[in-house]
Amino acid sequence: MTLTASQAILGKQKRERILQGAMQLFFRDGYAGTSMDRVASEAGVSKQTIYSYFHDKESLFKALIEQITIARFHTLFESEQLQGEPDQLLRQVAETYLLRVAEDQEYLSLLKVIIAESSRFPEMAKLYYQTVIQRGRQLLSQYFDAHPELGIQDSEATAHIFFGSLVSFVVVQEIMHGKEIMPLSSERLVDSLIDLIHSSS
Known part of the structure; x- marks a missing residue:
């Protein structure tokens, strides 16, 4: 029909x-x-x-994860590979993630649920990891491999450090009240991450 x-x-x-x-x-x-x-x-x-x-509560929650995360990072993750000059591209990736997450209460609420329930429901945390972190790390690793002039020896580990730093920044500053205790601007974080990439070359 x-x-x-x-x-x-x-x-x-x-x-x-x-x-x-x-x-x-x-x-x-x-x-x-x-x-x-x-x-x-x-x-x-x-x-x-x-x-x-x-089908069940898990598939409902998975759809919610996908709706909240993929829509926000569609412009980053829609292509098969990242393109652009290293400085500009890395800054774009970092700022897109931070700008769309740090002040997004829906996204932060989702992240809180995943963290709070991850020990009892590890599949939820895995879904989030696969949807956001793994995809970002794969694309960034491929980008580093395509740019040997950066002199990065371990593209996967470097991509993990870069993207993992963005995620941990949001968790520490926005969820664990870090911005009230020891604030750190996103600009300083992004600048330092790009400097670390440059120090490899």
Whole structure:
């Protein structure tokens, strides 16, 4: 059976309503404290309707991770490889990540849930790692390999240091209240990371 345009739009709107309802519950009550029954109530749909879009709670949470993360980093991760002059490209990657994350309450709330529940639900942390960190590290590693003039001996480790520093900056400054205790500007971090790359050459 082929869906009409209006049916497709309604289906997309209903899926979005489910995701929005689930997001409120996951962020407020955590992964363990959220049930499909409560998501159905929050979204104003039947549980059967939720299962027509998502197989289980894990697939619902995965869709939420993808929606929140991929949309924000689409311009970075849409291509098969990163391109541009090293200084400009590295600054763009760093600033895009930091600007789209540090002041994004949805993203920070998602990150808090993943960190809080990672020991009980390691698959959630793995999903986040694969969606954001692994993809960023792979693209950056490939970029370093394509630019031997940078003199980087271990492209994977260097990409991990670069991208991992961005993630840890957000966690420490925004989630662990580092900006209140020992603030560090994102500009200083980015400048130092680029200097580290240059010191390899």
